[in-house]
Amino acid sequence: MKRPGALLLLMLLTMLVHPALASARVERFAVIIGNNRGSADDLPLRYAEADASRVHDVLLQLGDFAPLNTVLLRGQSVAQVRRALLSVNERIRERSALPDTQVVLFVYYSGHADARALHLQGGELELSELRQHARGSSANFRLVVLDACRSGALTRVKGGDRAPPFALPTLAQDGLPGDGFAFLTASSAHEDAQESDELQGAFFTHAFVSGLLGAADADGDGAVVLDEVYRYAYEATLRATSRTFAGTQHPTFHYDLRGRGQLVLTRPRAHAAERASVDFPAGLGFLVMRGSADGAVAVELAASDRRRRLSLEPGRYFVRVRASDVLYEGPLDAASGSAQAIDPSDMSRIDYARLVRKGARPSRFAHGPEGGMSVRSPLPNADTACFGAFVGYALELSSFGVRARFSSCASELVTEGLRARVLAHDLELGFHHAWDLSLFALEASIGPGLSLFDQRFETRGSAPPQTATAPFVGLGLGAQADLSHGFYSSLNVSGQTHFLRMLDRDHPDGRLTVAFAVRTTLAFGKHF
Secondary structure, eight states, X not given: OOOHHHHHHHHHHHHHHXXXXXXXXXXXXXXXXXXXXXXXXXXXXXXXXXXXXXXXXXXXXXXXXXXXXXXXXXXXXXXHHHHHHHHHHHHHHHHHTSTTEEEEEEEEEESOBOSSEEEEBTEEEEHHHHHHHHHTSOOSEEEEEEESTTGGGGGGGGGOOOOOOOOOOOOOOOSOOSEEEEEEESSOTTOOOOEETTTTEEHHHHHHHHIIIIITOTTOSSOEEHHHHHHHHHHHHHHHHTTSSSOOOOOEEEEEEESXXXXXXXXXXXXXXXXXXXXXXXXXXXXXEESSTTSOEEEEEOTTOSOOEEEEOSEEEEEEEEOSSEEEEEEEEEOTTOEEEOOGGGSEEEEHHHHHHHTOSSSSOEEEEEEEEEEEOOOTTOSSOEEEEXXXXXXXXXXXXXXXXXXXXXXXXXXTTEEEEEEEEEEEEEEEEEEEOSSOEEEEEEEEEEEEEEEEEEESSOOOOEEEEXXXXXXXXEEEEEOSTTEEEEEEEEEEEEEEEEOOSSOTTOEEEEEEEEEEEEEEEEOO
């Protein structure tokens, strides 16, 4: 049995022989590249350079990347990118020669690419050259992240191939691997990486940044490691692109790790004092925009995400809460060093039809029954207003709505020696367009209809019942207010043009009469 003193001496000698096992200083270097233009034949991208800025910012704020060691290249040429890679690698060679120092190199690219090369202004940077810059670096760990079309060809190096998300290791260390490299790509070798106008960025980078802000911290230890952010980005990208026209996009991963440590990319908890910590309730999806509802998306959480605490840069945000049948919206003031929780009940609630018009519901339409009361001004076949009721069914699409209604109303006609009761049965179809305001929606409608009139007379002589039909066209304006749980009420005023055939002594076969009426309806309905 070894004595305690001998054991202590053995441990000390081990640390001297293997300095990587001792507490080593970690220096992090990054080259962040974004290019919207690409080659002459490429259609310009909208968000590649903005995505590069987002990655750059989160690395500086949460990843302990010093500004002096971080290069951001937006819209630069092949020659400028090549010089930046060579320059950073030269600095890494100097720093890695220092004792007790480990170095990380992180290269990110967002833009056009194919299976052979990155498309930059003024030419192409072949993937083999990029791989050589990364693997030939003196850094202890090299990470390359590509958000580009068909960039997954890079992962086939040494037999690497696209794989499903892997299980997270159980190692508790957060130091660096002794040596290694990793490639993350937004798509496989035969897929296109996709951008989203709603997210104002690429699906993969959006998920990657959201993960770095804390959404990927699966074990809740306050640090986001490489394994965690890859798994999170894979699942989020797969889920989001499964609903797009271009189809599902599969991020890929290829790695060669020597050593047992995990690579920590960001530490949200360690920066809590200068950031805002925000908790989001489970079971709901969230979009957090910078500034206002029209701002760039800062972060996204899916309803299925387990980690619900994110680290946000101090400032003003706009939060959109997405459930399957309702949307909540409201501002968020994130103060430095604050900890707060989102409460949807404090926000504005937006129901069913508005979700469809906003494009924020999985279904592309909302529908449901409605009914209510109506009153129409007198027509030539009656002296009094026509009071009645109606039932109908409404369909709301993203740009317009369709409404079918059946209504009945009663009025009277009184002349010398004659009294008649007039029943009108209307079948109408209306098309409308809605504009959503803060508390209600305005709509304009137009559509055809057909009236069936049933007249029954009271007179001293003989006057058998009469029936007649008359087409009409309606043009209306209305307002609709959401109540709760999909219920709504609406008030509509429409002008109707009726084409009636009237009988009199001079025209026993009837004469065509054009008559105008105003109808007001009060409706209550339910959207599914």
